[in-house]
Amino acid sequence: MTLSRRLALASALLAPLALTIGTAPAAAQTQFTVQHALPLDSHTGAGAAAFKEAFERLTNGRFRVVPQRNDNEREMIESAQIGTIECLFTSTGPVGNFVPEVRIFDVPFLFRDTAHARGVLDSEIGQAVLARFPARGLMGVIWTENGFRHLTNSRREVNAPADLRGLKVRTMENQVHMRAFTTLGALPTPMAFSELVPALQQGTVDGQENPISVIVANNLNQVQRYMTLTNHVYSPSVMICNPDAVNRLNAADRAHFNEAARAAQKANRDRVTADEQSGVATLRSRGMTVVTQVDTAAFQTALAPAFAEWERTMDAATLRRIRDWRAN
Numbered sequence: 001m002t003l004s005r006r007l008a009l010a011s012a013l014l015a016p017l018a019l020t021i022g023t024a025p026a027a028a029q030t031q032f033t034v035q036h037a038l039p040l041d042s043h044t045g046a047g048a049a050a051f052k053e054a055f056e057r058l059t060n061g062r063f064r065v066v067p068q069r070n071d072n073e074r075e076m077i078e079s080a081q082i083g084t085i086e087c088l089f090t091s092t093g094p095v096g097n098f099v100p101e102v103r104i105f106d107v108p109f110l111f112r113d114t115a116h117a118r119g120v121l122d123s124e125i126g127q128a129v130l131a132r133f134p135a136r137g138l139m140g141v142i143w144t145e146n147g148f149r150h151l152t153n154s155r156r157e158v159n160a161p162a163d164l165r166g167l168k169v170r171t172m173e174n175q176v177h178m179r180a181f182t183t184l185g186a187l188p189t190p191m192a193f194s195e196l197v198p199a200l201q202q203g204t205v206d207g208q209e210n211p212i213s214v215i216v217a218n219n220l221n222q223v224q225r226y227m228t229l230t231n232h233v234y235s236p237s238v239m240i241c242n243p244d245a246v247n248r249l250n251a252a253d254r255a256h257f258n259e260a261a262r263a264a265q266k267a268n269r270d271r272v273t274a275d276e277q278s279g280v281a282t283l284r285s286r287g288m289t290v291v292t293q294v295d296t297a298a299f300q301t302a303l304a305p306a307f308a309e310w311e312r313t314m315d316a317a318t319l320r321r322i323r324d325w326r327a328n
Contacts, residue, residue, distance in 0.1 A: 030063050032245070035070040035079070036089040037193055042217035043275065044089045044237065045069075047144050047268035051087075051239075055260035059253060071194030074173065080242045081137045087241040089268075091146050093172025095238060099140070101132045102238075106176040107310050109300055110322055111234040114276075118145070118269065120325050121236055125318065130238075139243040142261045144268040146211045146235035147276060152224040153207025154200065157291055159228070161185070161302040170196055170208040176310070177209075177233065183306040184299070197223060211235055212279035213272050221286040228291040229280075232299060239264060 034051060036044040045067070052065035068085075070076050076088040077098055096103040111117040120126055121143035130140035151158055153167055165185035171177045173190045181188040189205050199205045200223040207224065214220075215227070239261055249257055280290050300307075311319065 029061065032063055032065045032087060033068060033085040034065055034087045034089070035068045035076045035085055037069070037071050037073050037076070037091070038214065038217050039069065040067070043146070043213045043268050043271040044144075046271040047089050047239075047264040050267035051260045051264035054263040055256060058256035058259060063253070072192050074192065077138070077240060080240055083242045083244060085242070086245040087141070087239060089144060089237055089239050089264075091172065091235055091237045093174040093177065093235070095240070096174055096176070098136050098138065099129075099132050101129050101315075103174070103176050104129070104314055104318055104322070105236050106174055106233060107314070107319065108180050108232045108303055108306075109296070110319070114147070114234075114273075115327070116325065117234045117236070118143075119327050120322050121145075123325065125321060125325070133240070134243060137243070139241045139246055141239040141241055141246075141258075142265050144237045144239060144265050145272055146237050147213055147272045148231040149209045149211050149233045149235050150215070150227055151207060151209045151230050151232070152215060152220060152227045152288075154223065154225050155206050157226050157228070157289060158230075159291060160295060161299055167207055168205045170199060170205040179306050179309070180232070180303060183303055200224065209233075211272070211275075212283075213275035216275055216279050216282055219286075221283050221288045224288070226289050226291070227283060228294060230294055230299065231296070237268070 032055070034048050036048045038044040040049065048067040052067055055063055055065055073090045074094045074097070076085070076090055077094060079085045080088055081098070092102050092105060096106065105121075111120070126143055130143075133140035151169070153169070155167065156163060158164060161184050164181070166187065168187045168189055169181050171181060171188045171190050173192075178188040178190060191199060196208055197218070197220075200208065200220075208220070209230075209232070210220070246254070246257065280292065284290055
């Protein structure tokens with residue numbers, strides 16, 4: 001057989017293989033839907049964006065993360081529970097209805113400052129609470145945050161507990177928060193965040209309470225005139241996932257997932273810190289009256305009956321551990 005004949009035969013034999021290789025489909029992507037309740041340009045949006053960037057990069061694009069906004073946090077949690085979405089970032093307010101142990105972090109004036117709160121959540125105390133999620137059909141992945149909550153309203157400046165009397169205040173669907181405002185003489189009105197702005201516009205409620213980062217991101221200054229830096233509750237948030245979606249990951253991808261979650265936590269906390277530093281000036285520039293000097297002791301004294309109740313109904317030993325926590 002001549003050389004030219006042998007080359008022609010080899011080309012004929014290799015052609016089908018070349019065709020197969022050339023037309024082979026790209027590796028399939030696995031989609032991860034990640035919902036959060038605030039605009040993309042917010043601390044929750046920053047966390048979701050950081051998770052997307054890191055997880056897609058670390059897995060070489062084999063996973064496609066799709067962030068979505070959903071103002072209804074309870075709905076998001078239920079969706080992760082049944083597996084119609086993979087993950088979400090949510091404040092802990094509605095989480096207590098699914099994992100009651102989370103409510104311990106909602107006790108007013110529990111944390112001294114941001115460093116104290118973050119330290120507790122990242123310690124064995126916070127990890128023990130995350131370990132309670134699987135029994136409820138959920139996976140608590142990592143703690144993020146909203147920051148310390150403050151009061152806004154459209155009727156008057158609030159300088160002391162007595163100024164709260166009779167104010168209709170929107171709260172999360174959270175029994176601890178509602179008990180606190182009832183004790184202070186306000187009229188707590190629980191509702192989903194998605195209903196808040198219309199309720200403020202229509203006068204269904206007079207005010208609400210949220211961290212500066214939430215107030216700024218949602219332009220609540222357009223429907224609220226007064227803000228008081230009460231710092232009454234530190235508001236954690238948490239990344240929650242459907243357990244099956246995470247457990248299906250192989251060991252390498254699970255490590256990438258955990259690294260991406262840590263990136264989300266850092267981006268979220270960095271944005272909250274930035275918002276806290278600039279938020280008061282921003283809201284004042286938008287026309288809000290901001291009361292910065294607050295008699296915290298007066299609010300704590302007014303809440304004494306509620307504190308006594310929480311000591312009876314919650315894990316008093318863990319409350320003491322949280323209050324006494326110090327960084328090593």
